[in-house]
Amino acid sequence: MTRCSWIPKGCSRPKTGTVLVSMLAVMAALTIIFLVALTIAVGVYTRHVKAVNRMTASFLADSGIQRCRLSSPPIPKCDTANCWQTPNGGMVCTRMLPWGPVLLAFSEGTYANQQVTTAAVLGATPPAVFKAAIVVSDPEYPLVVSGTTTITGDVITGPLGITSGRFQGQDIVNEHYHTGNVIALQRPPAPKTDTAVLHQYIRDMQTRRAQCRKRLPASVTFRASEAGLWQEGRSVLVENNAFLDGLQFDRRDSTYSLFADGRVEIGGHTQVLGTIEIISRTTIVLKDSAVVDQALLYADDSIVIGGAVRFSGIAISPHRIVIRDRARLEFPAMLVVDAPSDSCADSCGIFLRTVAPVEASCIVLIEEHSTRIPEPQILIDTNVTISGVLVSQCVVDLRGTLLGSVWTTLFRFYAPPTTYVNWLRNAHVDRPRLTFVPALPILPGDTVASNLHVVWQEEAKP
Amino acid sequence: MKSVKGAESGFTILEVLVAATVFLVGLSLLISLLNTTLGRLGTDDLEAAGALAKSAILTASVGTDAAAVDTVLVCSGKKYHLHRTITTNGRLVGVMVTVQRHKQTRLLVNAYAETAIETH
Secondary structure, eight states: OOOOTTSOTTBOOOOTTHHHHHHHHHHHHHHHHHHHHHHHHHHHHHHHHHHHHHHHHHHHHHHHHHHHHTOOSSOOSSOOEEEEEOTTSOEEEEEEEEETTEEEEEEEEEETTEEEEEEEEEEOOOOGGGGSSEEEOOTTSOEEEETTOEEESOEEEOTTOEEEOOBTTBOOSOTTOEESOEEEOSSOOOOOOOHHHHHHHHHHHHHHHHTOOEEEOSOEEEOSBSTTTTSSSSEEEESSOEEEESOEEEEEEEEEEEEESSOEEEETTOEEEEEEEEEESSEEEEOTTOEEEEEEEEESSEEEEOTTOEEEEEEEESSEEEEOTTOEEEEEEEEEEEEEESOOSSOOEEEEOOSSOEEEEEEEEEEEOOSSSOSOEEEEOTTOEEEEEEEEEEEEEEOSEEEEEEEEEEEEEEETTEEEETEEESOEEEGGGOOSOOOOOOOOGGGOOSOOEEEEEEEOOO | OOOOOOBOOOOOHHHHHHHHHHHHHHHHHHHHHHHHHHHHHTHHHHHHHHHHHHHHHHHHHHOOSOSEEEEEEEETTEEEEEEEEEEEETTEEEEEEEEEETTOOOEEEEEEEEEEOOOO
16 A cells, blocks of 8 residues: 555545635635626616617607697608708608698607607697687588587587577477577688698608509408518509408518508408508498497498597598497597598598597588588488597588587588578587597688697607 | 545635635725716706706796806706796797816716797
């Protein structure tokens, strides 16, 4: 047996150096922990820096929208960008384009490699006329109220003023049917909007349609996530019918388009949110529990919104828009019928027949006005309650409740065999109960006295 | 030959003391390094400065009389220097806000916002 000479007899060789090695191992472990903690701390710091820079970029994007508010007609004819540097070293780029009867603005704020895009819809700031409950521009007829009609707010009419009438032998129920001032004018203001914006939008939309590269020849049903659909280019054209059943679309960083030569049906649990235009050459139908928010619908024939749909976008048709069943319109919903003439083959205009609450602006415009009492109308059915404004260059048939203002050429309702011109029966108008600034189309240049109004504004998801 | 069972090995007190000292020195160095790094990063400062800047911009948008505001604010026990300048260009109001730790030069926030003057 070999023995080390210095080890005493009976003793084994000691295990030297173990403690130091153990300490070194512990130090190595602590160093790893420190490095992990440092990495986490740096990561947290970086996130905070990004958050502050993103907040700064967000303020810049909002500034772009504010500059867009200063625009006044003539409206932008093409989608051109306008960029400028800011005093804090950032950059803002904006672009505006017609979006139905209003303007759509995109603003990109960039600061220290953080970019925020904000989309906004700009409409007219409501002029003073909307402070009144009722404005009737035709000076030839008095405004006649009957039944249970009540009016709260000012009334602007022609020189014949307002009076109560007997309907089918019945006097008006409430003698004090009006609370407010009556302003009788020789020439009350007539409702008008700047249709140049709407017509420019239609031309641009048709150009986008002609330039659309992604074409699907047959009828298509869009069910799943939309991610793949709009990856190549921002527009899709279906050369037949299009069915959206469960599609989930949510984008606000640019405009997107879905064109259909046939019918478009949006149903199921489809959610269409953001700056997308859905165009049909025939009819668009919304049904079931679909949700459409901020999108624009345009149909050459008609738009029908029914079921339990929630709609808060813009619907435009030259013929007819119908809201029925339990469909719910929410601010800032806007319905626009731009009728080519004042005669209809069948009923034309906007028809509200839903039992759910409605928050909307209803606009009926007419291109050529030749008859005394044009056919296109806004019909607010019995038991319908609408918060918002009604603007009609034709007639309004108000049978329900309006919490807001109505600006029309004439009222009308039909009780066979008689047409009652400029009559209100069992209608209720209450201006003070309008609690929000309504969305309005761009007004003609000579009536613009205020900045454009931001109807809605939202940041695009990163 | 008989095998001899050896006695249990041990560590001298000196070895233990040296090892413990090395451990404590190393640990304290690591902790102080971590604290210094976190302090220099100033994550809390960024959060506070962001909130102050946002408040200053939103307040200016509502409407204030002073064209420039230079003030020291206290947030979570720390002092921050906030400088706000308001400029008017036609129908636009521009608000420039910088925030830094009191008596320090590094800018924590350098924000700018514009708002349109309402016309009636």
